[in-house]
Amino acid sequence: MKKLIIEGKHKLTGTIKIGGAKNSVVALLPAAMLTNGKSVIYNVPDISDVHMLLEMMKILGSDVTFENETVTIDNKNSVNKEIPEEYATKLRASYYFMGVLLAKYNHSEISYPGGCSIGSRPIDLHVTGFEKLGAKIKINNNKYTITSKKLTGSDIFLDFASVGATLNIMFAAVKAEGTTNIYNAAKEPEIVNVASFLNSMGAKIYGVGTSEIIIEGVKELGDGIVEVIPDRIEAGTYLIIGALLGKNLVIEGIIKEHLGSVITKLKEIGCNLKIEGTTVTLNKVDKLKPVNVKTLVYPGFPTDLGQPMSTLLTQCEGESLFEETIYENRMRHIKHLNAMGANIKLFDQSALINGKTELIGRTVVATDLRAGAAMLVAGMLAEGITTITNIEHILRGYEKIVEKLSSVGGKIRLIDT
């Protein structure tokens, strides 16, 4: 079992380079299957989710290479096949092949997806969207078989501005006959990144980044090219660590517009962020002010940074309120923070965090990807040694995290027992 061993309280000085966004690349890779042509995807992070998706693309007959942060894809021999369950259940993003294979072959077969256990994570909005486009869905033993004689553009109103549903419906609609309007669409930057990739292939997608997306179906798609945007969640995680331990810590390669809510909240807490182009320099804040953090859809405070942020709030002098509004089970890290010495009262998906509390290192569990990040932040600031188990979760979403933190003075190592 892989574990992270962290010795806390070391100042961090130097530069951390941000990689490509996990939640963008896990949609870009399946999207590349929409064309029978070639695609190139730059700035791809070396994370386990990428390798898993490349394996699935090979099963679909795609000829892929991954080197120097670049993935090339050639689909001249691509075929329609069922994605085996042992792959589909490994990550949530496997469900993007539903919309992609439906658009390409009018038929897709894939098991219910995996993903962090942070809630029930239904895919009803995806399914309803496919049905609105004319598809029929059969579910048998958790396997989804989605077929259509012909996909026809439609008006689709999402009950919730779901990132996954917005993208999956976009994939299914790009070659549908006629125009599809998605209302209450997700506005996350990753949606814009993926749409720009599809448009490079010849798709006609307008309005991305707003809550109304228009997709004019096209007959064929050609070769594609795209660069993965920087990972705003990775960047935010390192900014949180910098606020606790930075000594002229430089976070390089961010798009500050994607981090508006996070930068605003960190400044409210007392951070002095020096932002120059795509780099942010910050230092440990001696007196952190208590604040309220409520996660919302973009451009609100991102749910994926709620957990790491709650660790920072344990160091604020006073009472902070942290509310998770996107998922119904994203507070499993709180008990581990309390076990390290935090003073947090939990009321369903709201936490009252009293600080400042000294955190003491101990063995804790990464219950999901961002809970793992919260534990990592805690270990970096705690007295003594913190051991984090189940860290496969963390390695899914944080590229070279041991190398990056060690390179700026962090005392962290990965052991495999």
Ligand code: EPZ
């Ligand atoms: C994406 O998940 C991200 N994952 C999540 O990041 C992120 O937290 C989430 O978007 C919100 O930003 C990937 O991109 C792989 P949603 P997704 O559909 O698409 C409900 C991380 O840590 N919902 O926007 O699954 C759902 O239950 C991960 O990197 C439905 O009810 O998120 C949840 O409460 C975690 N029906 C809410 O919407 C549906 O059909 C948000 O889900 C779909 C979603």
